[in-house]
Amino acid sequence: xxxxxxxxxxxxxxxxxxxxxxxxxxxxxxxxxxxxxxxxxxxxxxxxxxxxxxxxxxxxxxxxxxxxxxxxxxxxxxxxxxxxxxxxxxxxxxxxxxxxxxxxxxxxxxxx
Amino acid sequence: xxxxxxxxxxxxxxxxxxxxxxxxxxxxxxxxxxxxxxxxxxxxxxxxxxxxxxxxxxxxxxxxxxxxxxxxxxxxxxxxxxxxxxxxxxxxxxxxxxxxxxxxxxxxxxxxxxxxxxxxxxxxxxxxxxxxxxxxxxxxxxxxxxxxxxxxxxxxxxxxxxxxxxxxxxxxxxxxxxxxxxxxxxxxxxxxxxxxxxxxxxxxxxxxxxxxxxxxxxxxxxxxxxxxxxxxxxxxxxxxxxxxxxxxxxxxxxxxxxxxx
Numbered sequence: 322x323x324x325x326x327x328x329x330x331x332x333x334x335x336x337x338x339x340x341x342x343x344x345x346x347x348x349x350x351x352x353x354x355x356x357x358x359x360x361x362x363x364x365x366x367x368x369x370x371x372x373x374x375x376x377x378x379x380x381x382x383x384x385x386x387x388x389x390x391x392x393x394x395x396x397x398x399x400x401x402x403x404x405x406x407x408x409x410x411x412x413x414x415x416x417x418x419x420x421x422x423x424x425x426x427x428x429x430x431x432x433x
Numbered sequence: 434x435x436x437x438x439x440x441x442x443x444x445x446x447x448x449x450x451x452x453x454x455x456x457x458x459x460x461x462x463x464x465x466x467x468x469x470x471x472x473x474x475x476x477x478x479x480x481x482x483x484x485x486x487x488x489x490x491x492x493x494x495x496x497x498x499x500x501x502x503x504x505x506x507x508x509x510x511x512x513x514x515x516x517x518x519x520x521x522x523x524x525x526x527x528x529x530x531x532x533x534x535x536x537x538x539x540x541x542x543x544x545x546x547x548x549x550x551x552x553x554x555x556x557x558x559x560x561x562x563x564x565x566x567x568x569x570x571x572x573x574x575x576x577x578x579x580x581x582x583x584x585x586x587x588x589x590x591x592x593x594x595x596x597x598x599x600x601x602x603x604x605x606x607x608x609x610x611x612x613x614x615x616x617x618x619x620x621x622x623x624x625x626x627x628x629x630x631x632x633x634x635x636x637x638x639x640x641x642x643x644x645x646x647x648x649x650x651x652x653x654x655x656x657x658x659x660x661x662x663x664x665x666x667x668x669x670x671x672x673x674x675x676x677x678x679x680x681x682x683x684x685x686x687x688x689x690x691x692x693x694x
Binding site: 344345346348349352375377378379381382383385386406409410412413414415 | 553
C-alpha cells in the first residue's frame, strides 16, 4: 500500500510527514522523499512519524541512510511522534540509541 | 479472538508404509507463539515442513491466509511463502556465500529495495542475532551456534508475517539459547510476527510459548496454554514433562527371534 507523504521547508528546517504503513514495498517512497531533501542539503530534517501505524526494518534502514547522508553535509535528521509499536521497532533494532527522538514536531523544532 | 492465520485440516502423511501424521487438525492465531513439542520422531518437524509447503501431504489441507497451499498454484503459493520465514534445524545456509550475502539474498530477490538499504538491513539483522562484524565470514568459519544465529538472521531478513523455527535453540549454550528465545519474543511484539517453533527444550517452551501443542506418534496429544500443560493429568503429558523414560517392554522371545532371524 502506498504512503501519503508531504513536506514543508521553512528556513533551515524541513518537516517530512509520512502517513501509512512503512514496509518493504512502500519504504522506497519514503526514501525518495528523503533523497529530495538531502539533494537540497536542508540543514535540519524532521521526519514526522505520528501517522505511521507500522514500520518494518526497511523503514528504519531508510531513516538510517537518510541520517548518514545528512551527516555528510553536517545536516541533521531527527524523528518525531513515534507510536508505541514504531518505537518498539526502534528499540528492537537499538536505533533509539542513534536517533534523536522527539515527542512531536514542535519539540523537534525547538530542541532538535 | 482473531480468525486463525493458519488452519490445518485432517492432515495425513507417511514415509513409505510408516504413517507420520495421522489426521492433524490445528488452528494458529495471528501474533501468537505456538510451540510444537514432542519427542524425536513424533512428526513435529514433518508437520512444520508441510505447513511451509516443503512436503506434500497424502491428504488434508494447510490453509494459510485463506489459501490452501496444498492445492494452490505455484505463483499463489510463492506469494504466501514470501511472507514467511523459516529457520531450519541445520541452518541451511548457502556455503558458497558469505554470511552477509546469505542474509541479503531474500531481500535482493524479492524486494524493490536499493542495495544500500539492503546492506543496512542485513547488518541490522546480524546485529540483532549478535553477529555484528561477521558479514564477510563464510558459514564454514562459524561455530554451530553462530550458524544457527546467522540462519535466524536470514529467516527474519524480510520481516516475515509468520516465522517458523525448527529447533531454534538446539545445540546452543544456555546463554545464547536464552538470547535467541528473548529475540523471538521481541520480534513477535515489535514486528507483529506469528511464531511457530518446534522444540523439545522445556526451558524454551516456558520462555516463549503462548500455547503448546504436544505431539505423540503423529497425533496431537495436548493443545493449550502453559498453565493447562502443567496441570494436565494425561499420562503421556506427565511422562514428557517429568522426563520419565519408557518402561522396558522387551519380550525376550521376540528379541531372540529378531536377532537370529
